[in-house]
Amino acid sequence: xxxxxxxxxSRQFGSFRALDxxxxxxxxxxxxxxxxxxxxxxxxxxxxxxxxDFPDTGTITIGGESVESIPVEKREVGLMFQNYALFPHMTVxxxxxxxxxxxxxxxxxxRSRVHEVLELVRLQGLESRKPAELSGGQKQRVALAxxxxxxxxxxxxxxxxxxxxKSLRLEMQVELKRIQREVGITTLxxxxxxxxxxxxxxxxxxLNHGVLVQQGAPLDIYEHPATPFAATFLGDANLLSAQxxxxxxxxxxxSVRLQSGSTIQCDNPDVLDSRDIVCAxxxxxxxxxxxxxxxxxxxxxxxxxxxxxxFAGSSxxxxxxxxDTTLRVFAQNNGAPLFAEGSPVTIVWHPxxxxxxxx
Amino acid sequence: MSDKADIQRRPVNRxxxxxxxxxxxxxxxxxFLPLSxxxxxxxxxxxxxxxxxxxxxxxxxxEFFDKAFYRTLMWRSFxxxxxxxxxxxxxxxxxxxxxxxxxxxxxxxxxxxLVILPFWSNALVRIFSWTMVLRGNGVLERLVNVFLPDVGSxxxxxxxxxxxxxxxxxxxxxxxxxxxxxxxxxxxxxxxxARSMGAGRFTVFRRILLPLALPGIMAGSILxxxxxxxxxxxxxxxxxxxGTFIGTVIEDQFTAVFNWPLGxxxxxxxxxxxxxxxxxxxxxxxxxxT
Numbered sequence: 001x002x003x004x005x006x007x008x009x010s011r012q013f014g015s016f017r018a019l020d021x022x023x024x025x026x027x028x029x030x031x032x033x034x035x036x037x038x039x040x041x042x043x044x045x046x047x048x049x050x051x052x053d054f055p056d057t058g059t060i061t062i063g064g065e066s067v068e069s070i071p072v073e074k075r076e077v078g079l080m081f082q083n084y085a086l087f088p089h090m091t092v093x094x095x096x097x098x099x100x101x102x103x104x105x106x107x108x109x110x111r112s113r114v115h116e117v118l119e120l121v122r123l124q125g126l127e128s129r130k131p132a133e134l135s136g137g138q139k140q141r142v143a144l145a146x147x148x149x150x151x152x153x154x155x156x157x158x159x160x161x162x163x164x165x166k167s168l169r170l171e172m173q174v175e176l177k178r179i180q181r182e183v184g185i186t187t188l189x190x191x192x193x194x195x196x197x198x199x200x201x202x203x204x205x206x207l208n209h210g211v212l213v214q215q216g217a218p219l220d221i222y223e224h225p226a227t228p229f230a231a232t233f234l235g236d237a238n239l240l241s242a243q244x245x246x247x248x249x250x251x252x253x254x255s256v257r258l259q260s261g262s263t264i265q266c267d268n269p270d271v272l273d274s275r276d277i278v279c280a281x282x283x284x285x286x287x288x289x290x291x292x293x294x295x296x297x298x299x300x301x302x303x304x305x306x307x308x309x310x311f312a313g314s315s316x317x318x319x320x321x322x323x324d325t326t327l328r329v330f331a332q333n334n335g336a337p338l339f340a341e342g343s344p345v346t347i348v349w350h351p352x353x354x355x356x357x358x359x
Numbered sequence: 360m361s362d363k364a365d366i367q368r369r370p371v372n373r374x375x376x377x378x379x380x381x382x383x384x385x386x387x388x389x390x391f392l393p394l395s396x397x398x399x400x401x402x403x404x405x406x407x408x409x410x411x412x413x414x415x416x417x418x419x420x421x422e423f424f425d426k427a428f429y430r431t432l433m434w435r436s437f438x439x440x441x442x443x444x445x446x447x448x449x450x451x452x453x454x455x456x457x458x459x460x461x462x463x464x465x466x467x468x469x470x471x472x473l474v475i476l477p478f479w480s481n482a483l484v485r486i487f488s489w490t491m492v493l494r495g496n497g498v499l500e501r502l503v504n505v506f507l508p509d510v511g512s513x514x515x516x517x518x519x520x521x522x523x524x525x526x527x528x529x530x531x532x533x534x535x536x537x538x539x540x541x542x543x544x545x546x547x548x549x550x551x552x553a554r555s556m557g558a559g560r561f562t563v564f565r566r567i568l569l570p571l572a573l574p575g576i577m578a579g580s581i582l583x584x585x586x587x588x589x590x591x592x593x594x595x596x597x598x599x600x601x602g603t604f605i606g607t608v609i610e611d612q613f614t615a616v617f618n619w620p621l622g623x624x625x626x627x628x629x630x631x632x633x634x635x636x637x638x639x640x641x642x643x644x645x646x647x648x649t
Binding site: 102 | 553555562571
C-alpha cells in the first residue's frame with residue numbers, strides 16, 4: 001500500500017504529445033479515477049505509472065520511492081486489463097497463483113493466499129476451471145483476484161468493466177468498491193465512463209490532450225468545473241457564451257451579459273483572470289415555466305421554445321431552442337403536464353447554479 | 360417439425376460429397392494406390408519388372424532386423440531429424456517472435472519476403488548452390504578468411520555439419536511460419552499481465568509464450584522431422600561419403616541397386632518408426648491442440 005506521486009511527467013510519441021507536464025498525487029488507500037476521452041493520455045499515464053512505458057521528463061514515486069526507471073516486473077503493481085488477459089492455458093487457481101510462483105512463495109502459503117483471495121472475490125469452488133469456462137463477471141473476478149493476491153503496492157485498472165453488460169457492470173462496481181475498501185489498496189481507475197468514475201472514486205482527474213484539466217472530489221468537479229471541457233465531459237452542461245468584458249462583480253454576486261443580450265446573475269466565482277467568460281448551467285438545475293407564469297424574484301430566466309421532449313421513464317429531457325443554441329433541461333416525471341413541442345416557455349434557475357469559467 | 364429440420368439439413372448433406380470428393384479422390388489416386396503398390400512390392404523376392412519371377416517373402420523386412428548396418432542408419436537418420444528440428448526451433452522461434460510481436464507494417468513484409476524467398480527457387484538448385492558456398496576455397500571459406508586469416512581451411516564440405524546446414528536451410532521457413540502464426544495469436548495483454556505480476560523475460564517465455572505457441576512449434580517440428588528422416592538429396596550432395604542415411608539407402612535401392620522390394624520394405628519400416636515417435640509425442644501434440 002502506497003501513495004503515488006506524479007511530477008511534471010511528459011511523454012511524446014513522434015509528434016504526438018501524449019502527456020504534457022502532468023502532476024498529480026494519489027494518497028495512500030484512495031480510489032482515483034482518471035477520466036478523459038480516447039487519446040486524452042489517460043491510458044498513457046496509467047502505463048507510465050505501471051512501468052510499461054517511461055516518461056521523457058518528470059518523476060514518479062510510489063510509496064516515496066522513485067520508480068521512473070524501474071520496469072513493470074519490479075514495480076509491485078497490480079494490473080487489471082480491459083479484456084481480463086487471463087492466461088487461457090492455466091486454471092483459475094494457476095492464474096491467481098502465477099504471481100506467487102514467480103516469487104517462489106512456499107506452496108502451502110500459495111494455497112492459503114489463493115483461497116483467501118478467492119473468498120474475497122466470492123469465487124470459491126471454481127479453482128480448477130479454465131478461463132474459457134467462466135462467464136464475463138467471473139473472469140472479471142479472477143482478474144481482480146490475480147491482481148491483488150501478491151499484495152502489490154497499488155492497483156491499476158484499465159477500463160476494467162467496459163466489456164460487461166450494464167447490469168453486471170453495476171454489480172461489479174459495487175464489488176470493486178467493497179473489495180478495494182476491504183483491502184485498502186491505493187487504486188487507480190482509467191475510464192471514459194463518467195458515471196463509473198463518479199460512482200467508484202473518491203477523487204477524479206480529468207485529462208484532455210495530454211493535460212490534466214482538473215482534479216478533485218467527484219462532487220466538487222461536478223458542481224465547480226474549471227473549464228468548459230470539464231463541464232461538458234463530466235455530466236451534461238448548457239454552455240452560455242458571455243460578451244467580452246461584460247463580467248461585472250458586485251457585492252452580493254455578479255452579473256454577466258450573454259452574447260444574446262440577456263443578463264444573468266451568478267455567485268462570485270473564486271478565480272477569474274480573464275475577460276473572456278463562459279457560463280454553464282447543468283440541465284437538472286434548470287426548470288421550465290409556462291411563458292405566462294411569473295418566476296420567483298431573483299431567479300435567472302431565459303425565454304425559449306420547446307423543440308422536443310425525450311421520455312425516459314422516471315425522467316424526461318427537453319430540448320429547447322434559445323436564439324441559435326439548443327439547451328437541455330431535465331425534469332422528473334412527477335405527473336405535471338408535459339410542455340408541448342413548439343410551445344414558448346421560460347427557463348428558470350437559481351443564480352448560485354450558474355457556473356462561471358474562463359473560456 | 361422433423362420435416363422442417365430435414366429441409367434445412369439436406370443442402371448441407373448434399374454439399375459434403377461435392378466439397379470433399381475431389382480432394383479425397385485425388386488423395387486416393389495419388390497416395391493410396393502407389394502406397395498399396397509399395398506394400399505389395401515389399402513382400403516380393405524380386406523386382407517384378409522385366410519378366411523376373413517373384414515369390415512372396417518376408418525376407419526384405421527380415422534383412423533390416425538381421426543387419427546392424429540398417430539399424431545404425433535408422434538411428435543416424437532419427438538423430439539427424441532431431442538435431443535439424445532442434446536447430447530449426449532454436450533459430451526459427453526467436454525470428455517468428457520478432458516478426459509477430461516486434462516489427463510492424465513494411466518491415467514485417469520485407470522480413471517475411473526474406474523468409475519465403477528460398478521457396479521461389481528449385482530445391483536442387485539451392486542445394487547445389489550450397490556446395491559452392493561450403494566447398495574448400497568456396498564462398499564461405501574465403502569470407503571467413505577475410506576476417507580471420509588464421510582459420511585456414513574449414514573443411515565443411517562432405518561433413519555432417521554441411522548436411523545440417525543444408526537441411527536447416529531447407530526447413531527453417533516452415534518452422535518460422537508455423538511458429539509465427541501461433542505467436543501472433545497470443546494477446547499482447549497476456550505478456551503484459553505476466554510482467555505486471557513480476558515475471559521476467561525468461562519466465563514469460565517459459566510459462567506464457569512457449570505453452571501458448573506449442574501448437575505452432577509442434578506443427579513446425581512434425582513438418583521438419585518427418586521429411587528430414589527420409590531426406591536423401593541434402594545428405595547425398597552435401598555429405599558425400601558421410602551422407603549415408605536411411606533415405607539415401609532407400610533411394611539407392613530404387614535408382615542404383617534396382618532392389619525395389621528392399622527399398623519398399625525399408626520405407627515402411629521407417630514409416631513405422633516415425634509413427635512410433637509421433638505416438639510417443641502424442642500427449643504433447645494433444646495438449647498443444649487444446
